[in-house]
Amino acid sequence: NAGVTQTPKFRVLKTGQSMTLLCAQDMNHEYMYWYRQDPGMGLRLIHYSVGEGTTAKGEVPDGYNVSRLKKQNFLLGLESAAPSQTSVYFCASAGTGELFFGEGSRLTVL
Amino acid sequence: AQSVSQHNHHVILSEAASLELGCNYSYGGTVNLFWYVQYPGQHLQLLLKYFSGDPLVKGIKGFEAEFIKSKFSFNLRKPSVQWSDTAEYFCAESNAGNNRKLIWGLGTSLAVNP
Numbered sequence: 001n002a003g004v005t006q007t008p009k010f011r012v013l014k015t016g017q018s019m020t021l022l023c024a025q026d027m028n029h030e031y032m033y034w035y036r037q038d039p040g041m042g043l044r045l046i047h048y049s050v051g052e053g054t055t056a057k058g059e060v061p062d063g064y065n066v067s068r069l070k071k072q073n074f075l076l077g078l079e080s081a082a083p084s085q086t087s088v089y090f091c092a093s094a095g096t097g098e099l100f101f102g103e104g105s106r107l108t109v110l
Numbered sequence: 111a112q113s114v115s116q117h118n119h120h121v122i123l124s125e126a127a128s129l130e131l132g133c134n135y136s137y138g139g140t141v142n143l144f145w146y147v148q149y150p151g152q153h154l155q156l157l158l159k160y161f162s163g164d165p166l167v168k169g170i171k172g173f174e175a176e177f178i179k180s181k182f183s184f185n186l187r188k189p190s191v192q193w194s195d196t197a198e199y200f201c202a203e204s205n206a207g208n209n210r211k212l213i214w215g216l217g218t219s220l221a222v223n224p
Contacts, residue, residue, distance in 0.1 A: 030210075031210045040216070042200065042214050042216035042217050043154075043200065043214045043217075048211075050210075092154075094210040097159070097161065097204065097210060098144070098159060099144075099146075099154075099156075099212060101153040101154045102153060103152070103153045
C-alpha cells in the first residue's frame with residue numbers, strides 16, 4: 001500500500017517551460033488536493049478535486065491547471081513556469097476527513 | 111472567513127522540557143480539528159485529530175491536545191520533548207459540513223536541543 005505518490009520529486013525548470021506533476025493514490029479517496037509550501041507561508045491550496053472529472057480552485061490557482069481524469073490520479077500543470085512558482089508542492093488525498101500527504105515535489109524555476 | 115492562528119512561530123526547547131503549542135480557530139459551528147507534523151525534509155503526517163467526544167485527544171508519540179470550545183482553542187501538548195520532536199507543527203480545522211476542506215495555520219517550528 002503506497003498511499004500517495006508524487007512524481008517527480010525534484011525538477012529544475014527555466015522560466016517559460018512547462019511541466020506536469022503527477023499524484024497517484026491507492027486508497028480510493030474521492031478528494032485530492034495540490035498545495036504549495038513556502039517558508040513562512042504555511043500550506044496554500046492551489047486546486048482540489050472532489051471526485052473523478054471534477055476540479056476546483058483553491059487559494060492560489062493562478063498559473064496552474066489540474067486534471068482528474070481518473071479517480072486515483074490528480075495532475076498539476078504549469079503551462080509557463082515563473083520564478084515565483086519555485087516551491088515545494090504537496091499532493092494529498094482524503095477519504096473521511098483526514099488528509100494523507102505525498103512526499104513532496106521540489107520545483108525550482110530559474 | 112474561517113481562519114486558524116498558531117501563536118508561536120518558532121519555539122526552542124531543551125530535551126525533557128514540556129511543550130504547549132497554541133492553536134485558535136475562528137469557525138463558530140461544529141468543527142473537526144487536526145495537528146499535523148512535518149519532520150525535516152519529509153511530508154506532513156497526522157499527529158492527532160478531534161471530531162467529537164472526549165475533548166482531550168491523545169495522538170502518536172506521546173502528544174495530546176485539548177479542545178476547548180469556549181476558547182476556540184486546540185492546543186498541542188507533550189510533557190517531555192525529545193530531540194526527535196524537532197519538526198514543524200501545523201494546526202488545521204474543517205467544519206462538519208465540509209470536513210475535507212481544511213483551513214491551515216501557518217505552522218510552528220520546534221527545535222529541541224539535546
